[in-house]
Amino acid sequence: MKKTLVIFYAIIIYAVAELIWWGYMLVHLNPSRKGMILGEGCMFVTVFLIGAYFLHKSLNKETKLREQQKNFLLSVTHELKSPLASIKILLQTIQKRNLTKEQILNFIDKSLLDVERLDDMVENMLLASKIDNRSYSFPKAKFNLSVLVDSIVNRLQISKCDCNQQIINAEIEPKIEITGDKFALTSVVTNLVENAVKYSSPCETVNVKLFEKDGKVYFQVADHGIGIADSEKPRIFDKFYRVGSEDTRNTKGTGLGLFIVKQVLDKHQASIKVKDNRPAGSVFEVVFGLT
Template identity: 80%
Template sequence: MKRSFVIFYALIIYALAELIWWGYLLTKMMPSSFGMIMGEGSIFIVVFFAGAYSLHRSINRERKLQEQKKNFLLSVTHELKSPLASIKILLQTIQKRDLTKEQTLSFIGKSLMDIERLDDMVENMLLASKIDNRSYTFPKDRFSLSVLVDSIVNRLQITKCEGTQQIIDAEIEPKVEITGDKFALTSVVTNLIENAIKYSGPCETVGVKLFSKDGKVYLEVADHGIGIADQEKNRIFDKFYRVGSEDTRNTKGTGLGLYIVKEVLDKHQASIKVKDNRPAGSIFEVVFG
């Protein structure tokens, strides 16, 4: 990509130098046509630089996309290897050691949690691919969003933090129903809660609220994590985009979660916005109209 930029800028400099040289020769040969040559040359230069600028932006976008894809592949590799390594160690321990029934059940439970992590990642990648290919139809049915959110909260709940009973503080209004694609919206809720946990400090509380008001359904996921800068709030829903720089980022992720969230909600005529939490963190507010 760097070589392409060097060639691109070299061609621009060469073309500009040739234009000036031929303009000089023409004015020398036909002094009476100086005004016409300058006018035509000025128009050509404006069009030339406009095209060069547009081409530069396209090449730059392609370069950034290639970098994001590269980072995505590295992230996916790491994300897949981590739970697989954990499952392998747990199963080897069960196989090689004489464990009590309680220990065996505990190791199996941990393995199942890692398998669920893998399943979530695979579902995200498959759904993102189907969205890109426009091969997913988003079948809609009437279902209980309250039950859906409650089940996801229970699955993602972490109860091993000292001094606290749970990491997800949920306020779920019962019997909230919507018409939508249950599978795709499961991915939306899962991604929002997992993101909140991921970008929060260890054992920081994540708030989940589901309620109806004035004929609309609201889902809020709040964290007390690192927060999102104002200039990044409009970009976090782009495919492969992740908050922060690649050099300083410590959180795991593939950059697909919020992209899927936005695409799915658009298909449901629902909106999502990001607000600052106080004293720190972010609030993702989803509104089903």
Template identity: 85%
Template sequence: MIKQRSLVIFYALIIYAVAQLIWWAYYLYSLQHNRLGMILGEGSMFVTVFVFGAISLHKTVNRESKLQEQKRNFLLSVTHELKSPLASIKILLQTIQKRDLTKVQILDFIDKSLLDIERLDDMVENMLLASKIDNRSYTFPKAKFNLSVLVDSIVNRLQVTKCDCNQQVIDAEIEPKIEITGDKFALTSVVTNLVENAIKYSSPCEVVAVKLFSKDDKVFLQVADHGIGIADAEKGRIFDKFYRVGSEDTRNTKGTGLGLYIVKEVLDKHEASIKVKDNRPAGSIFEVTFALT
């Protein structure tokens, strides 16, 4: 509604300005017939500048409107993302408090609560890191560390059982003893976001493949899923802040739109690249490339 009102006012001002221009041109021409060339020249220059400015302003208004809409969707998503695990933790703790459970049951409920807490922790870390990146207050301190151990620990933490047969969702092939120089905290966020995204956009029981290997003085991290896939038109936008694949009206997956934005920003700071490829027969492959120095 606000956008429509703004656009109505915007176009009304344009119409008014054009009408004023035509009236003044006619008025000047009626007074000085011998200056038709000057009037046309000045008028065409004014129209050119005016049209260019109007188009630029229109694009700015649309861009700002889309950004505001994305921020509203972000707030709604964050609220939902916070509410779901908090409700789960509350129910589990109340069950422990009110029921006479066995030690095994209590430990199982505690484990589930800790998983929800880790999920909340990941989301908070994402928001804090995104804020620091935007404010340019994060320095990305770099040191040499074992990337193989890092990826393996993240895979084990995010390994979930979504099937009745307790099938493990993540299939990992991790080459041992791969070391790189980088910001371990920020790169932890990169790996976590890529793997979580793959799980999130996959159906239950669909395997997510994570591969880490070195080749030709480069390190490759591949995360492949068999999910909904990404259209070619959207591949160039998925790393934009707040952007999420699909329509807000039809999207079923949760998320804040910060994960892939953080991934791209962090990798840029490490002079690493990321590309998105289609998986066959369905899904996507995210491939990160680090140059060994």
């Protein structure tokens, strides 16, 4: 891509130099038409440079997209290898060592967690692909959102501390029902809660709230993690985009989660906004209109 840009800039410089040279020659041969030649030349140069500017923007955009896709492939490769390696080690341990029934069940539980992690990632990629090529129809039906959120929170509840404390604190108002695509909204809830856990420090509490107010349903996920700079908030829902801080680059992810969240919520006429948490971290708030 760099070679292409160098050739592009060389052609632009050559074309402008040739234009100036031919303009000079025309003025020299027809001094009486100097005003017309200069006017038309300036107009041509202006149109030419505007076209070159937009072409330059297009090439830069393509370069960034290629870089994001490259990072995506690297991230996916790492995301796949990590749980697969863990599952392999656990199964080999069960196979080669004389373990108690309790130890075997513990290893199986850990393996199943890694399988669920792989399943979530594959579902994310499939859903993102279907959304991108507009082949997903978002079938809607009435369902209990409270039960859905509660089941996802329980599944993602992870202990990172020696004291085995629960790091996801959930306040879920019971019997909240909405009409929507349960499969796609499962991905929304999972991605928001997983992100909050992922970008938080060990033992930091993630707060999840679901409640109804003034005829609307509110779903909030608040963390005390690294936070998101104001300059990056408008871009976090772009496909493949990941926050550019060093902390985020060291955190696993494909850049598809928030893209899926925004696309799914748009199809449900729901809104999402992100704001700063205090003293640190981020709050994502989703608002559904009751139908």
